[in-house]
Amino acid sequence: MYVLIDLEENVALNPETGLLGEMDEHLITTNLALMMESVERLARIGKDLFDSLDPTTIPMVSYPNREGIYRNAGRIANLAYGFIFGMLLAALVALALKGGM
Numbered sequence: 161m162y163v164l165i166d167l168e169e170n171v172a173l174n175p176e177t178g179l180l181g182e183m184d185e186h187l188i189t190t191n192l193a194l195m196m197e198s199v200e201r202l203a204r205i206g207k208d209l210f211d212s213l214d215p216t217t218i219p220m221v222s223y224p225n226r227e228g229i230y231r232n233a234g235r236i237a238n239l240a241y242g243f244i245f246g247m248l249l250a251a252l253v254a255l256a257l258k259g260g261m
Contacts, residue, residue: 162172162183172183208220215231222229 162174165171165173170183173180211217218226218229
């Protein structure tokens with residue numbers, strides 16, 4: 161990244177090194193370090209998302225000793241779905257018996 165000092169004379173300053181020099185109009189440069197940090201962060205997030213398919217792994221942002229958290233979350237979710245489905249089925253049976261009398 162450069163700081164443009166004078167556009168008419170094409171003078172630029174490199175803030176990292178403190179060098180002042182003439183800028184080439186046809187050469188475009190950019191600092192890719194910030195972009196690489198973002199790409200590496202996205203790669204870590206993608207790996208964490210892929211690892212979440214294995215119930216024995218732990219999430220990237222969880223506390224230590226949380227092995228099997230995905231398995232426990234799956235059990236609780238299945239318990240909730242089973243309870244809701246069972247209650248709906250019991251309500252349908254009750255309505256069918258009441259309507260049949």
